Amino acid sequence: MASFPTYYALLVLVLLLGAPSLGALAGGGYQFNILDKLLQETNLQSVIDKHLATSPRGLTAFSPTDAAFRKPPPGLLNRLTFAQKTQIGLFHLVPKYYSLMDLTKTTLPLQTFSPGKTLKLAFRQNKLFVLSGSMTTPVAYAIQNKYPVANFAINDVLVPPGMRF
Template sequence: MASTPVLLSLSLSLTLVFLLPSTLSQPAAPAPGPSGPINITDILVKGGQFTAFLRLLNQTRVLDQLPNQLNNSNQGMTLFAPTDNAFQNLPAGTLNGLSEEKKVKLVLYHVLPKYYSLEDLVDVSNPVPTQAGGDHGSLGLNFTGRSNQVNVSTGAVETQINNALRKDFPFAVYVVDKVLIPLEFNQAPAPEGSSSSSPPAGKGGAKAPSSPAADGDSPSKNGGGRMGINGMGLIGGFVVFCMAFF
């Protein structure tokens, strides 16, 4: 009877010997894959204070382009999302005064075509190109700060990056309390011809010096006219005197 436990133990050991290699040869379970394409709308909606920015993204149709670009990029993307308060604090009529082209440029100015963590933005080489094109190439943003306190500046607006709605590669979304207005939006172009044409006389410009002919006869002509009249008077008086005498 004592041999029965020994036989069972030996049988179990042999079973483990045969099963162990097959267990070790099986590949490890794959890590959970991505949950699907990144949905920018969902990220902003869950943030709870980006209604105005979402509206502008939809109006300009930029929201139709960014997801496809993001999901097909190896560089990732960084988005700065102004809050609803940021839009409310704009001067009245700012957005309504922009052309459709400038509205698109304004939205793309909030997008970097590369993923940046906050630590990256501290050490980045300024200016950092955005998706917005300008008169001299891509419009850039400047970043300053240290550790987790980073400021972003357009040259016309500066604000602090408060927190991240999403910070994992390939897509980072950072909250800003001001709309990032490009500096060139505040630079009015010079009026056409202002450097070459001068204002006409009598309409705000200096009066052009007048020629003698325009102001009347010259002094010599005036003098000659007075002398002619005096001479005629003397001759007429002499004729009257002669007729009276005869």
């Protein structure tokens, strides 16, 4: 984790330049365009920006690829309400920085930005899996793994428990 002065240096950069989008952190967002659109539509990018600017805890994100968003029936994302889209976005964000190594050792559920909703992790056969309650998906790769943001690509969209379409 960054030292106290390093945190404030990062805070000044975020305030001056704005926090990069999760898609931008993925190298231009070329396979995270749908996620970027969801974050902008729901104003969640500003939630991420504010969190990074005000919390020394950092952020961990599980970012579905465009291919992940194309798995559900065509047009489903367009039919979701604003509240459902927001809930899905919040469910992919953890308000604390966890490195990949931290995640492989974590046994407690991770509290997401979605109130009362947690993600669990499992490390099997040298692969990290994210468990949402209704599905299990492997972490494909680390997009960014440096404090204050850990961003991991996943090939499925995590659906919060109890959400119906």
